[in-house]
Amino acid sequence: MENSSSDDDSDTLSEGSDLQLFSEHEFSSDTDSDDDTQQTESSMEPDSQQTEATDDDFWSYDLHPVDIAPFTEQVGPDHTLLPDDDLLKYFYLMINKDFFETAAQETNRYAEQEMTRKGYRDSIWYPTTSPEMKAFFGLNIIMGINQKPTKHFSMVDCNLSIAEKLIGDFSSRKRAPSCGRVVAGISVANINRHFSTKLTRPRGRCKQCKKNGRSDTFFGCSICNVHLCRGACFQAYHTYHHLLME
Structure with a gap:
């Protein structure tokens, strides 16, 4: 009798109502489908986010805290430059020459990692070099200049x-043609x-x-x-x- 009354109550709630009553089997199926969706979405995440990087040579989107040692050196200028020194000397006081070599190595490492991840090699890619990185940064500095000597840089x-x-400091014993x-x-x-x-x-x-x-x-x-x-x-x-x- 109790079962029949509960069935009658459920029929009464269903008639004329927008609410739908789900069985335990139906509810568990929906829950399982949600779990499957989450698993599918997680599988679509980049490989670099799923893989825990244990090697320092691995590029990853995951950020890790960086320990910076406190500055304990003597404060004050360490270099003496003459007024007629080349501007590049001033630049290298801020950016070490080894920076461009490191930038080239890391660029090549990242490119190799991406091509390995995608499963094919870029046909037009070739490893970059330190002089090429210098030229790249130089062009970016030129394009970042806001104040120009003229309104139009032709x-x-x-x-x-x-x-x-x-041309730089190029010199030749042969005289250039007139x-x-x-x-x-x-x-x-x-x-x-x-x-x-x-x-x-x-x-x-x-x-x-x-x-x-x-x-x-x-x-x-x-x-x-x-x-x-x-x-x-x-x-x-x-x-x-x-x-x-x-």
């Missing part, structure tokens, strides 16, 4: 800066005044590439008063004479 300015850094007379006044201060424009006088030979064959053009530099093909010839001519001035 491609010519960028190419000149990169060319000067690449590109014609040296044009006075091409320097960093006024290089932005030189533009490739259509000259008013008739078409003439390009000053830069005429040695490779006849190449006539209407364009050139009005300040240098020479015919120059647009693009590579214009930039090469002005880069050469600018470096002579330096």
Whole structure:
């Protein structure tokens, strides 16, 4: 009788109500499905989060506390630099030269770890080096400069800066081939005044590439008063004479 009355009560609650009564079997099934969902989600987490790193050579998303020893050294300047010392010497006082070697090693280590985790190698990847890391940080410093000498940093300015850094202290016993007379006044201060424009006088030979064959053009530099093909010839001519001035 008690069982029949309880069944009647459940039928009464079910009729006209949005509430649904679940059996113990149904409830346990839902609970099991939730557990399965949690297990599936946990299996989708990155491998680096599931694996406990026991090796210092392993890159992981898990953060660990870092013990920093208290500073006990003598306070005050430890280096004496002359006013005419290169700025790079000041930079290396803050960033040790070994930093770039460490950055290259760790970049290569992380790349190898990621390719191993994904199960295939990147066809265009090759290990980086310390000089390459220096160039990478240098370009990031250049791109992070907010105050520029002009409102517009042109491609010519960028190419000149990169060319000067690449050439550096290079010296050769062989004399560089002459590109014609040296044009006075091409320097960093006024290089932005030189533009490739259509000259008013008739078409003439390009000053830069005429040695490779006849190449006539209407364009050139009005300040240098020479015919120059647009693009590579214009930039090469002005880069050469600018470096002579330096």
